[in-house]
Amino acid sequence: MTSPFLSLTWTDHLTGRQGFLVVDRLVRGVCSGGLRMRPGCTLEEVTGLARGMSLKEALHYDPEARYVPLGGAKGGIDCDPRDPQAYGLLVRYLRAMRPYVESCWTTGEDLGLTQELVDRAVAEVGLVSCVQAVHPLLDDEDAARARLAAAFAVEVDGIGLDELVGGCGVAESVLTALDRAKVAHAGTRVALQGFGTMGGATARFLTRAGLTVVAVADVKGTVANPAGLDVESLLAARDAHGAVDRGALRPGDRELPDDAWLSTEAEVLVPAAVSYAIGVEEQGRIRARWIAEAANMPVVAEAEALLHARGVSVLPDVVVNSGTNAWWWWTLFGDIGADAEEAFAHTRRSMRSLVERVLTRAEADGTTPRAAAHAIARQRLPVITDRFGTHRRD
Incomplete structure (x- = not known):
């Protein structure tokens, strides 16, 4: 098994808690993988999850589809999501990871986090979107973003x-x-x-x-x-x-x-x-x-x-x-x-x-x-x- 493209550990200056980002591989300069928050989260865990994302992307490859598989990545934060300090920690983590979200890492909710919470923190940090790194690959960015926003607004039986x-x-x-x-x-x-x-x-x-x-x-x-x-x-x-x-x-x-x-x-x-x-x-x-x-x-x-x-x-x-x-x-x-x-x-x-x-x-x-x-x-x-x-x- 090859080493990941990127592996880093971040330490929060206020709480001493750690966060991780692992980019297993890139495709067209972009990778995909959610962000989880749980007590006891480790770099080893995030590394395995990032590798899994590369495999998931490959398994859904269809040469006739518009969707082009991305590379695999994952983020993780060692904190109980119920902790009163959790949201502030999430914001500071995303602020530290901003260069990667802007350039190569598309992310979203995973264990311990909701998409609504991730989106709120992303906006507070000043990012356009948690998947903005993929925007340059889209044929019509405005239409694509509107389509995804509309899909997220759909509810079925609550x-x-x-x-x-x-x-x-x-x-x-x-x-x-x-x-x-x-x-x-x-x-x-x-x-x-x-x-x-x-x-x-x-x-x-x-x-x-x-x-x-x-x-x-x-x-x-x-x-x-x-x-x-x-x-x-x-x-x-x-x-x-x-x-x-x-x-x-x-x-x-x-x-x-x-x-x-x-x-x-x-x-x-x-x-x-x-x-x-x-x-x-x-x-x-x-x-x-x-x-x-x-x-x-x-x-x-x-x-x-x-x-x-x-x-x-x-x-x-x-x-x-x-x-x-x-x-x-x-x-x-x-x-x-x-x-x-x-x-x-x-x-x-x-x-x-x-x-x-x-x-x-x-x-x-x-x-x-x-x-x-x-x-x-x-x-x-x-x-x-x-x-x-x-x-x-x-």
Whole structure:
């Protein structure tokens, strides 16, 4: 594995807390990757996430599309997003990273941050946009920015389109795996860790596809009901960080310990919160047949090897949660418009095609889905570099 193009650590002069930026690679001088905020965030973590972004971009490469894959990057801040000092820290971090946001790094919300918060901090710093580095690559910048702004203004049943497309991609990944295995949607049970942007949207799409969500874990613990949770009621009872108001629970809903979601009787587990959630010890408690990585890097490598050996299929993050990033660029470059149904249809087609390709490759090679996805991406990365180069051609 090659070293990243750029790796830096920033120390806040007021709090002593650290932030990180890793640019794994550039395509036409630009890279893409969100900004996360969580206590304990490390440079090693951000480096792995940046590499994952390069793979996600490569996996969505379509030579006929307007969207041109970018390089991979990631930002991270070591702070609890609930800390009263968090917003000021975010602003100072972005002020320090301003030269990179202006020139090469396009970013957005990730774990611990909302797009609204990122946009507010970006404006306070004096930046045009969190994705302004890509503007010179657009055919019509004004039209593209207007299209993306209009897309972010779209809501479906009270939830923004920008939150929903990622969950649509996760759900389609799960449904594709079920369909390949000829497992009916109805009666298939799902347990989720995390009920924020990605977890909540995933729960909605899977429920509407006929699956039953039997457990949801948030910062307060796990809420479970073997007969199925009322997902829409729980979505309406969330706070800004995805924690569910327990006053919204029904008589049959039970409150269980934080890690109870791991051993829930369910066919599908969706870790949609933190990285490294499933280690060697945790994997031994899992009874599910599929794990869909809605979060970034939730299953450690040693645990994945043990899961694979006993027939549990891990659908990897570089595929499963790549829909949000792709939707930004499909919209900005003009492959789709600011319309929910068009966005969902395009996401479903693209994710189903990608998951089918990955699972077919894994079966043919006798490897894990992650190994297959990485193999496909490695084949595409040099093709992208040969076609577009690493530096912007002015």
